[in-house]
Structure formats: C-alpha cells, structure tokens
Amino acid sequence: EGDSLPVSAFLGLEDGAFPQGTAAYEKRGVAINVPEWQVENCLQCNQCAMVCPHAAIRPVLTTDEEVAAAPEGFVSRPATGAQGLHFTMQVSVMDCLGCGSCAQVCPAKEKALVMKPFSTQEQKAPLWDYAMSVSRKANPMNKFTVKGSQFEQPLLEFSGACAGCGETPYAKLVTQLFGDRMMIANATGCSCVWADSVPSTPYTTNADGHGPAWGNSLFEDNAEYGLGMYLGVRQVREKVAMDVAEVLANDQTPADVKAVLQDWYDHRDDTEGTRERADKVTAALEGVKDSCPVCRRIYDRRDYLVKRSQWIFGGDGW
Incomplete structure (x- = not known):
C-alpha cells in the first residue's frame, strides 16, 4: 500500500538512509x-x-x-x-x-x-x-x-x-575486524544486492550502536566515490584537529581536559585505541562545552574523533 503513503511520512528520512540490521x-x-x-x-x-x-x-x-x-x-x-x-x-x-x-x-x-x-x-x-x-x-x-x-x-x-x-564471508570478516568504525563505498553488483535490497540491510551495529556506514555508487565510479568519502572525512577531522590545538593553547582550559585532548591530538591518526580516545574526549568536553565555543564545536563533531576505516567494495559489478 505504498502508493497511499503521504509525503509527510518521509519527514526526517529525506537522505534515503534506512535502519541497520x-x-x-x-x-x-x-x-x-x-x-x-x-x-x-x-x-x-x-x-x-x-x-x-x-x-x-x-x-x-x-x-x-x-x-x-x-x-x-x-x-x-x-x-x-x-x-x-x-x-x-x-x-x-x-x-x-x-x-x-x-x-x-x-x-x-x-x-x-x-x-x-x-x-x-x-x-x-x-x-x-x-x-x-x-x-x-x-x-x-x-x-x-x-x-x-x-x-x-x-x-x-x-x-x-x-x-x-563466496563474497559475504570476506565482507563479514572485515566487519569483525574494523566494523565499528567502517565506511564502505560499494559498487553496483552482487555486493550491493545482498547488502541493500531495500528496505533491508545485513549491516548491523554492536551493543554500543556502532557499525559500518554503507553507500552504493554506480558500476564504474566506485574508486572516486570511496575517495570522496575519505577526503570528506579527512577535511572535517583536520578542522577538528585545528580546534583541539586552539583549546590546548588556551590557558583557561582545565588541565585534565588538556591532558585528554593532547593524547587525542598526538595519536589522532593511530587506529589502535581510537575509539577509547574519542570516548575520553567526549566525556571530558561534557563539562566545558557550554562555556567554551570551540569545545562545543569539537563536541558537535565528536563522531569524527574516531579514526575511520575506509573501504571500497567492488565485486563483480566493478
């Protein structure tokens, strides 16, 4: 009965995203x-x-x-x-x-x-x-x-x-190793049919609500699609790093907040421990974000504190 759905039923879903799992x-x-x-x-x-x-x-x-x-x-x-x-x-x-x-x-x-x-x-x-x-x-x-x-x-x-x-065991294994911070660019082909036959997807989340973010492109442009994801995230993270450096240089920043931010800044591109460092920064900013505009900016972009793991899935389509 999809034809009977009013446009208002799609408010908040304009980007076409649908639930995991x-x-x-x-x-x-x-x-x-x-x-x-x-x-x-x-x-x-x-x-x-x-x-x-x-x-x-x-x-x-x-x-x-x-x-x-x-x-x-x-x-x-x-x-x-x-x-x-x-x-x-x-x-x-x-x-x-x-x-x-x-x-x-x-x-x-x-x-x-x-x-x-x-x-x-x-x-x-x-x-x-x-x-x-x-x-x-x-x-x-x-x-x-x-x-x-x-x-x-x-x-x-x-x-x-x-x-x-023969494809899904490999994709599944990658999610077991990197899934809580994965971004996947997927070329059209079998790997997008089993991954997003709307409205269902097998990509899911862990108990903390973290899981792969997945998107599908055309057959031939998947390299550019994945590169665009990577460059977009890198640009945002570079801005976050600039904001962190500004907070670190501020004499009014509490010492405990500085210590957490310094640890993140020094290891921002290290994959090992990235989730833990991001969680510590988020917790540290909770108490100062309302009195520090730059801290608020970092907090609002807290999803980018984690070092993403960018993947490009080609398969038979690519």
Missing part, C-alpha cells in the same frame, strides 16, 4: 538441511564460523552461571585458551541457508558439524536466542587470527546472498 527479519527457516554441532568432536578452531556466508554459526563463550541458566539442549565444553569459560558453537537454524560450507571446512577427523534435516533441528531455535543474550566477553585470542577473529561480533549478518556465497 533489518535483514534479520527476512527469510526465516528456509533451509532443507542445517548443521548439528557434535560437541565431542569439535577442535574449537572456529573455521566453520569464518566461512559461513550468513553469520548463522558463531562461537559463544559462557560462564559457569550462564551454562547453569541455559535452556535445555544448550551444550558446551571447557574453552581452549580461555580459562574458566565454556565454549559453544551455536547454530541459528532459522537463519542458516543450508549451504554446508561449515561442515565441509571442518578439519576434525570425525566431523564436528553434520548436516541434518531442518525438521530435526527446528526445536533448537531458542538456543540461538539464549547464546546471543549472554554477557560480552573480552576476546581471549588475537583477533587478527582465524580463531580469534570469530570471537568478534560480525556486523554483517543474515544477508540476502545466495546459499554458499
């Missing part, structure tokens, strides 16, 4: 066969999670208390390399598309994932909901390894890509 509400329970985790055979290598095109299988770490409170059927074993925690490789039977990539890649002699008819696994759907509700744990591994990367939340999930898609 909406692909999670589509195509539920469509697989014929889905993987069943064989806990006793699992090597905890996380390769299955890495190759999953739809982020429908993920390693989950739980405490003793969370295991005790888990619903019936939730299984786990002691986590390797994470003392005091339990490990579960949890499958979302409702979001799996049944490609079998996870079972195929499993290196265990006796496979830790076996494809079973959906009808035999459907009752396990609530286990995914519980696994996604447990407390966040610090990554016990180096996130720039196969195993460690999969303990990071994927910020690309349940896309409209074909079962067994």
Whole structure:
C-alpha cells in the first residue's frame, strides 16, 4: 500500500538512509538441511564460523552461571585458551541457508558439524536466542587470527546472498575486524544486492550502536566515490584537529581536559585505541562545552574523533 503513503511520512528520512540490521527479519527457516554441532568432536578452531556466508554459526563463550541458566539442549565444553569459560558453537537454524560450507571446512577427523534435516533441528531455535543474550566477553585470542577473529561480533549478518556465497564471508570478516568504525563505498553488483535490497540491510551495529556506514555508487565510479568519502572525512577531522590545538593553547582550559585532548591530538591518526580516545574526549568536553565555543564545536563533531576505516567494495559489478 505504498502508493497511499503521504509525503509527510518521509519527514526526517529525506537522505534515503534506512535502519541497520533489518535483514534479520527476512527469510526465516528456509533451509532443507542445517548443521548439528557434535560437541565431542569439535577442535574449537572456529573455521566453520569464518566461512559461513550468513553469520548463522558463531562461537559463544559462557560462564559457569550462564551454562547453569541455559535452556535445555544448550551444550558446551571447557574453552581452549580461555580459562574458566565454556565454549559453544551455536547454530541459528532459522537463519542458516543450508549451504554446508561449515561442515565441509571442518578439519576434525570425525566431523564436528553434520548436516541434518531442518525438521530435526527446528526445536533448537531458542538456543540461538539464549547464546546471543549472554554477557560480552573480552576476546581471549588475537583477533587478527582465524580463531580469534570469530570471537568478534560480525556486523554483517543474515544477508540476502545466495546459499554458499563466496563474497559475504570476506565482507563479514572485515566487519569483525574494523566494523565499528567502517565506511564502505560499494559498487553496483552482487555486493550491493545482498547488502541493500531495500528496505533491508545485513549491516548491523554492536551493543554500543556502532557499525559500518554503507553507500552504493554506480558500476564504474566506485574508486572516486570511496575517495570522496575519505577526503570528506579527512577535511572535517583536520578542522577538528585545528580546534583541539586552539583549546590546548588556551590557558583557561582545565588541565585534565588538556591532558585528554593532547593524547587525542598526538595519536589522532593511530587506529589502535581510537575509539577509547574519542570516548575520553567526549566525556571530558561534557563539562566545558557550554562555556567554551570551540569545545562545543569539537563536541558537535565528536563522531569524527574516531579514526575511520575506509573501504571500497567492488565485486563483480566493478
């Protein structure tokens, strides 16, 4: 009934942006066969999670208390390399598309994932909901390894890509490593079809509300499109840096605020710790922004305190 919508329904949405994570509400329970985790055979290598095109299988770490409170059927074993925690490789039977990539890649002699008819696994759907509700744990591994990367939340999930898609595991991995500060320029092609079949998108946000910002260009101009994003952000950040330098030079600036701003200024182009430094600056400016116009300017542009991670996705379209 879209033709009946008045123009007023679109107030505040003039830029065409739409909410993150909406692909999670589509195509539920469509697989014929889905993987069943064989806990006793699992090597905890996380390769299955890495190759999953739809982020429908993920390693989950739980405490003793969370295991005790888990619903019936939730299984786990002691986590390797994470003392005091339990490990579960949890499958979302409702979001799996049944490609079998996870079972195929499993290196265990006796496979830790076996494809079973959906009808035999459907009752396990609530286990995914519980696994996604447990407390966040610090990554016990180096996130720039196969195993460690999969303990990071994927910020690309349940896309409209074909079962067994070869593109989405790569894009998903990038979001696990850099997703909370990513900007993506995407050429027209498969990678924009599975990413923005309006009104849904698989790009989502973490518990803090941070996630990739994504935009689509024409087939051939994606390099210029992505470069424009990068240059635009750089210009704004250079202005923020000039304002920070002005506040640092002001004798009236409190010492504690100066210390935080100086740390940001000295490391503004360092990716490691950029989110933490940005949060500290934002908190420090809360108390002075109403009495310091330049501080207010910095505060209003606080989204640019974080060093963005600019990406250009080409794919078959480019």
